[in-house]
Amino acid sequence: MRTILIILIIAICPELLAQEVIATAGSTLSSSYGSISFTIGECVANTLTKGDKTITQGFQQANISVSMISELKDLDFSISVYPNPTSDILTLKVSKDDVTGIQYLLYDILGKLLLQKNLESNEMSIPVNYLAKGFYILKVQAGMKELKTFKIIKK
Numbered sequence: 208m209r210t211i212l213i214i215l216i217i218a219i220c221p222e223l224l225a226q227e228v229i230a231t232a233g234s235t236l237s238s239s240y241g242s243i244s245f246t247i248g249e250c251v252a253n254t255l256t257k258g259d260k261t262i263t264q265g266f267q268q269a270n271i272s273v274s275m276i277s278e279l280k281d282l283d284f285s286i287s288v289y290p291n292p293t294s295d296i297l298t299l300k301v302s303k304d305d306v307t308g309i310q311y312l313l314y315d316i317l318g319k320l321l322l323q324k325n326l327e328s329n330e331m332s333i334p335v336n337y338l339a340k341g342f343y344i345l346k347v348q349a350g351m352k353e354l355k356t357f358k359i360i361k362k
Contacts, residue, residue, distance in 0.1 A: 279353065279354050284301060286301050291360060296336070298331070298332055300329065304329060309326045343358075
């Protein structure tokens with residue numbers, strides 16, 4: 208009888224040890240482009256990168272660092288900002304020869320406009336050494352059309 212009980216416990220236990228989460232929050236979001244489901248309260252499982260796209264799959268992401276917030280679809284040139292995080296100088300690079308009408312706007316995290324300047328060339332230096340440590344928003348736009356928005360980390 209004891210042997211049969213041990214065999215039953217061994218056979219049943221793997222099914223009793225299924226993955227379980229006690230989470231504080233989570234949700235599922237979907238649109239015509241796809242869907243994502245997330246849960247807060249677990250460890251990270253894996254991070255995948257393909258080109259300029261990165262996704263951490265599996266579980267809670269305790270330290271998320273986002274550098275690009277939004278980008279205009281079907282943009283026929285690239286816009287990049289580096290280094291990010293930065294401490295002194297930020298470089299804004301646009302892969303377009305004619306940058307007439309393109310400007311950048313630097314905001315603090317509360318949305319206060321700190322700096323606004325028209326691009327004079329396709330690569331510009333933006334001094335940030337006078338700013339306090341923290342997060343900032345850099346918008347690049349042509350007229351009123353927002354081309355790309357970055358989250359900047361000043362260290």
